[in-house]
Amino acid sequence: MHRFRQSLAHVYMVLFLIFMLAPLLVMAGAAFNDSKLPSIVPWRGWTTMWFSEMVADERMMWAFVNTLWVALTVAVIAVVIGTASAILINSISGRIRTVLYGLMISTILIPGIVIGISTMILWTKMGNAMGTEFFLFNPGLHLSVLGQVSYIAAMVMLLVLARLQSFDAGLEEAALDLGASHAQVMRRILLPHLYPAIGAGAAVAFFQSIENFNVTQFTRGGADTLTVYVFSKVRAGITPTINALAVIMIGITICAAILYEVRRRRMERRMAQVEED
Amino acid sequence: MSAGIDLENVCCDFGSFRAVDHANVSIKPGEFFSFLGPSGCGKTTILRMISGFIEPTQGVIRIGGKDMRGQRPNQRPTALIFQNLALFPLMPVWENISFGLEMRGVSKTERRAKAEELLRLVDLPGAGDKMVSQLSGGQKQRVAIARALAVEPQVMLLDEPLSALDLKLRQHMRAELRAIQKRTGVTFIYITHDQGEALAMSDRVGVMSHGRIQQIADPREIYNNPVNGFVASFVGENNIFSGEVQTSAAGMASFSTPHGSFRARLGDIGGHKVAKLYVRPEHTVISATAGAENAIAATVGDVSFEGNFITVHATSDSGAHLTSEIRNDGSATVPEKGARVFMSFDAARASILQDANERA
Amino acid sequence: MQDLLRRYGTGLTLIMCLLVAFWLLMLVIVPNITLFEQSFRPYLPVSEVGGPRDTYSLGNYAKVFEGHITTSLLGFEFEFPVRVRTFLLTIWYSMVVAGLCLMLAYPLAYYMAKIVNPRSLPTLILLLFIPLWVSEVLRAFAWWIILAFKGPLNALLLAVGLIDDPIRWTNMGYTGVMIGLIYTYVLFMLFPIYNAIQSLDTNQIEAAEDLGAPWWKIHWRIVIPHAKPGIASGSVMVFMLSAGSLLVPSILGSTTSQWFTQTINETFNDALDWNTASAYAFLLLILCTLFVTVAMVLFRVKLSDIAK
Numbered sequence: 001m002h003r004f005r006q007s008l009a010h011v012y013m014v015l016f017l018i019f020m021l022a023p024l025l026v027m028a029g030a031a032f033n034d035s036k037l038p039s040i041v042p043w044r045g046w047t048t049m050w051f052s053e054m055v056a057d058e059r060m061m062w063a064f065v066n067t068l069w070v071a072l073t074v075a076v077i078a079v080v081i082g083t084a085s086a087i088l089i090n091s092i093s094g095r096i097r098t099v100l101y102g103l104m105i106s107t108i109l110i111p112g113i114v115i116g117i118s119t120m121i122l123w124t125k126m127g128n129a130m131g132t133e134f135f136l137f138n139p140g141l142h143l144s145v146l147g148q149v150s151y152i153a154a155m156v157m158l159l160v161l162a163r164l165q166s167f168d169a170g171l172e173e174a175a176l177d178l179g180a181s182h183a184q185v186m187r188r189i190l191l192p193h194l195y196p197a198i199g200a201g202a203a204v205a206f207f208q209s210i211e212n213f214n215v216t217q218f219t220r221g222g223a224d225t226l227t228v229y230v231f232s233k234v235r236a237g238i239t240p241t242i243n244a245l246a247v248i249m250i251g252i253t254i255c256a257a258i259l260y261e262v263r264r265r266r267m268e269r270r271m272a273q274v275e276e277d
Numbered sequence: 278m279s280a281g282i283d284l285e286n287v288c289c290d291f292g293s294f295r296a297v298d299h300a301n302v303s304i305k306p307g308e309f310f311s312f313l314g315p316s317g318c319g320k321t322t323i324l325r326m327i328s329g330f331i332e333p334t335q336g337v338i339r340i341g342g343k344d345m346r347g348q349r350p351n352q353r354p355t356a357l358i359f360q361n362l363a364l365f366p367l368m369p370v371w372e373n374i375s376f377g378l379e380m381r382g383v384s385k386t387e388r389r390a391k392a393e394e395l396l397r398l399v400d401l402p403g404a405g406d407k408m409v410s411q412l413s414g415g416q417k418q419r420v421a422i423a424r425a426l427a428v429e430p431q432v433m434l435l436d437e438p439l440s441a442l443d444l445k446l447r448q449h450m451r452a453e454l455r456a457i458q459k460r461t462g463v464t465f466i467y468i469t470h471d472q473g474e475a476l477a478m479s480d481r482v483g484v485m486s487h488g489r490i491q492q493i494a495d496p497r498e499i500y501n502n503p504v505n506g507f508v509a510s511f512v513g514e515n516n517i518f519s520g521e522v523q524t525s526a527a528g529m530a531s532f533s534t535p536h537g538s539f540r541a542r543l544g545d546i547g548g549h550k551v552a553k554l555y556v557r558p559e560h561t562v563i564s565a566t567a568g569a570e571n572a573i574a575a576t577v578g579d580v581s582f583e584g585n586f587i588t589v590h591a592t593s594d595s596g597a598h599l600t601s602e603i604r605n606d607g608s609a610t611v612p613e614k615g616a617r618v619f620m621s622f623d624a625a626r627a628s629i630l631q632d633a634n635e636r637a
Numbered sequence: 638m639q640d641l642l643r644r645y646g647t648g649l650t651l652i653m654c655l656l657v658a659f660w661l662l663m664l665v666i667v668p669n670i671t672l673f674e675q676s677f678r679p680y681l682p683v684s685e686v687g688g689p690r691d692t693y694s695l696g697n698y699a700k701v702f703e704g705h706i707t708t709s710l711l712g713f714e715f716e717f718p719v720r721v722r723t724f725l726l727t728i729w730y731s732m733v734v735a736g737l738c739l740m741l742a743y744p745l746a747y748y749m750a751k752i753v754n755p756r757s758l759p760t761l762i763l764l765l766f767i768p769l770w771v772s773e774v775l776r777a778f779a780w781w782i783i784l785a786f787k788g789p790l791n792a793l794l795l796a797v798g799l800i801d802d803p804i805r806w807t808n809m810g811y812t813g814v815m816i817g818l819i820y821t822y823v824l825f826m827l828f829p830i831y832n833a834i835q836s837l838d839t840n841q842i843e844a845a846e847d848l849g850a851p852w853w854k855i856h857w858r859i860v861i862p863h864a865k866p867g868i869a870s871g872s873v874m875v876f877m878l879s880a881g882s883l884l885v886p887s888i889l890g891s892t893t894s895q896w897f898t899q900t901i902n903e904t905f906n907d908a909l910d911w912n913t914a915s916a917y918a919f920l921l922l923i924l925c926t927l928f929v930t931v932a933m934v935l936f937r938v939k940l941s942d943i944a945k
Contacts, residue, residue, distance in 0.1 A: 111881030118668035182646030
C-alpha cells in the first residue's frame with residue numbers, strides 16, 4: 001500500500017509537469033504550422049513564414065522597444081525607492097514601523113486595475129487642475145512606470161530587508177569611528193553588503209514590469225508594450241506571428257534554464273570534490 | 278506486556294554501501310538492551326528497521342515471534358522516541374501524549390484521563406494543558422516517553438534521546454529511564470554512542486562497528502572481557518602493545534613485544550600469531566620494584582590529579598607511552614615526575630586481541 | 638528616527654524619507670484617495686467639470702444595480718442586477734479557482750518537500766518555473782489554442798473516442814476562464830505550501846506514523862496544521878490574482894463568462910466613464926481588503942506572511 005502511494009505520487013508529478021509544459025509545446029508547435037490560424041491541428045506542413053512576418057511587424061518591434069524602456073526605468077526607480085525604504089524600515093521601530101511596513105506590503109495586494117485607474121486619474125487631474133500640457137500629466141507609458149513602481153518597489157523592499165537583517169550594524173559604527181562620513185559609510189559598507197539583494201531586486205523588478213498588463217492597460221494612453229500588443233492581437237485578428245514570438249520567448253527561457261542548471265551541477269560537483277579533499 | 282525481538286541475518290544496503298551487515302541478535306522480553314557504537318556504525322539503521330521505517334535488504338526481523346516483513350511502523354507493536362523527540366509543537370502536552378490513542382479512536386474523556394495518568398507516571402502531573410514550547414529540556418524528554426508509553430507498546434525504541442541534555446540532567450534521566458523501564462516491564466532498545474550511558478542502564482549491550490555487531494554481552498563482560506580490539510578501545514581506555522603470541526595453554530598465552538614479554542589472557546585471534554595486548558589503565562600498578570611478571574621499567578612523565586583518581590603518564594625504557602590510573606583512596610603513594618618505576622599488571626586482566634574483524 | 642540620523646546622518650536620512658514619502662504618498666495614498674473622491678462625482682463633459690452639476694452622490698455606485706438579467710438559481714428564475722451578478726460570480730469563481738489550485742498543489746508540494754529525491758528537486762523546480770517565466774498573456778493564449786473548437790484538445794478527445802462531437806470549451810460558462818486561471822496561478826499556491834511543508838521536521842511525520850496514524854490522519858493532524866500559513870498565503874494570492882485578472886477572462890472567456898474586471902475595463906476604456914469605473918474599482922479594492930482580512934483572522938497569519 002505504501003509503495004502504491006509512492007508510485008501514485010510519481011505519476012501525479014509527471015501529470016502535473018505535462019499540464020504545466022504541454023501548453024507551451026502546443027503554442028510553440030503552432031508557430032511552425034503553415035496555417036492561417038494558430039493551431040497544431042490540422043497540420044498543414046512546416047513553415048518559418050511566421051518568423052519573417054513577425055520581424056516585419058513594426059508595431060511589434062516598437063512595442064518590444066517600449067517594453068524594454070519601461071522595464072529598465074521601473075527597475076531603476078523601484079530599486080532606489082525599495083532600498084531606501086528597506087533601510088528606513090530596518091532602523092525604526094514601534095508603531096510607526098508597523099504602519100509603514102503594512103502600508104508598503106499592502107501595495108503588493110492591491111489589484112493592478114485599481115493601481116492603474118487611480119494613477120491615471122490622479123496625474124491627469126493634476127494636469128487639468130494646473131492647466132498644463134506638460135507630458136507628465138498626460139496618459140502614457142511614464143504613468144505606467146509610476147503605477148508599476150508603486151507595487152514593485154515593495155517587492156524590492158522585501159528582498160533588501162531580508163538581506164539587511166544579516167547586516168551587523170557594528171560595521172557602520174566602526175567605519176564612522178575610523179573617520180568615514182555618512183555618505184562613505186553608505187557607499188563603502190552598507191551598499192556593498194546589499195548588492196546581491198539589490199541585484200535580485202532589479203531582476204525581479206525588470207521581469208515583473210515586462211509581465212505587467214493590468215496597470216499598463218489603464219495608463220498607457222495610445223502606446224503599446226509587448227504584453228498589451230499581444231493581448232490586442234489575440235483579441236482581434238490572430239495570426240501565428242504571436243506564436244513565433246512565443247517560440248523566441250520560450251527559447252530564451254529554456255536557454256537560461258539550461259545554463260543555470262549546468263552551472264548548478266558544475267558547482268555541485270565542485271562542492272563534492274572539495275568535500276572529498 | 279512486552280515482546281522479544283529476533284534479528285536473523287539482517288542486512289541493510291543503501292546503494293552499494295552496506296549499513297548493517299548480517300546482524301544476529303535475540304533480545305529477551307522485558308530486557309533493557311543497548312546498541313553502542315560510533316556514529317555511522319549502523320545502530321540507527323537497526324533501530325529504524327525494527328520500527329519499520331526501513332525494510333531490511335535481507336534477513337528476518339521478528340517481534341514477539343511474528344515476522345515483521347511488510348508491516349508499516351503504524352502496524353508494529355513498537356514506539357520510537359526520536360533523538361530530537363519530535364513532539365508536535367502545535368498541540369498541547371496532553372494531546373501529544375494521547376495522539377496514539379486518538380489514532381486508535383479512543384474517546385476524548387478517556388484520552389484525557391490516560392494522559393493525566395501517564396503524566397503522573399513520568400512525574401509531570403498537571404502539565405497537560407501546557408504547550409510543548411513551554412517545557413524545559415528534561416520535561417520534554419518525559420513527555421516524549423509518556424507519548425510513547427501511551428500506545429502501550431511491547432517494545433520501546435530510543436534513539437539517543439538524552440544527547441541534547443546537559444550532563445547533570447542526563448545522569449538523572451538515566452536513572453529515571455531505567456526506573457520507568459522496570460516499572461512498566463516493556464522491552465527497551467536503546468541507541469547511544471555514550472559508553473557510560475550504555476553500561477550504566479543496560480541489561481545487555483551490543484557493540485557495533487562498520488555495520489557489524491562486534492559483541493553482545495552484559496556490561497561487565499563487555500568492559501572486562503572485550504572480544505576484540507575495537508570493543509576494548511571503544512569502551513574505555515587502554516595501553517596497547519603490538520606483538521606475537523609465543524606459546525599458549527589453558528586460555529593464557531605468553532606474548533612477545535618490543536617492550537618485553539608478557540603473560541595475558543588469550544582472546545579469539547583466529548589462529549593468527551600477530552595481535553595486540555590491551556591493558557586498562559586502572560588495572561595497572563605502579564611500584565618501585567619489579568613484580569614477578571608483566572613489569573615494564575619506565576620513567577614517570579606527567580602526573581595529573583583528577584579528583585577520585587590520579588592519572589600517571591610514563592614512558593617505558595623501550596619508548597612506549599604508558600598510562601596508569603591510581604585510585605585516590607589515600608593509601609596509594611603517588612610517584613613524582615621523573616621517578617624510575619615499574620608498571621605491572623595482572624595477567625588475568627589483560628587481553629590479547631585482534632583488531633575488529635575486517636569485512637569478509 | 639534617532640537611530641536613523643545617528644547611522645546615516647541628516648542628508649541621507651532626508652533623501653530616504655523623501656523617497657519613501659514620494660512612494661507612499663504620491664504613488665499609493667493620494668491616488669487611492671483621488672479614486673475614492675472621483676467615484677462619488679458624476680461623469681460630465683469637460684466643460685461642466687467643477688460646474689453646478691459636479692456634486693457628490695452615490696450615483697456611480699447605484700449603477701451597479703442597473704440593468705437586470707434573468708438568472709436561475711436552484712430552479713427559481715428571477716431578475717437580478719447584471720453587474721452585481723458579475724461581481725458575485727467573480728468572487729465565487731475566484732474562490733473555486735483558489736480551492737482547485739489548493740487541491741492540485743498540495744499533493745505536489747508535499748511530494749516535493751518530503752518524497753522526491755532531493756537531488757532531482759532543483760531540476761523539478763526549474764521545469765515548473767519555465768511557464769512562470771513565459772509571460773502571462775502567452776500562457777492564456779496557449780490555452781486559447783488548446784481549447785479552440787477545432788483545437789488539439791477536441792482533436793485528442795475525438796481521436797481517443799471520449800467524445801463524439803467537439804466541445805465549445807470557452808462557451809461553457811466559466812470553464813475556459815477557470816482552466817486558464819488555474820494554469821496561470823497554480824504555482825502561486827504551490828511554492829508557499831512547499832516552503833511551509835519543507836520546514837516541517839520529517840521526524841514529526843515519522844513519529845505520528847509510529848504512533849499508529851494512517852496516512853490521511855498524518856496529513857490532517859500534522860502536515861496541514863503546519864502548512865497552514867503557506868496555505869493561507871497561497872489561497873489569498875491566487876484569489877487576489879484571479880479576481881484581479883483581466884487578461885485571462887478576456888482571452889478565454891465568452892459572453893457567458895463576464896468577469897468584473899472586464900466590466901471595469903469596458904467602463905473605463907470603452908465608455909470612458911472614469912468616475913463610474915472608479916466606483917467599480919473601489920468595490921474591487923474593498924472586496925480584496927475584506928478577503929485578506931478574513932483570511933488573516935481565519936488562519937491567524939500576519940500580513941507579512943501573506944506577502945512573501
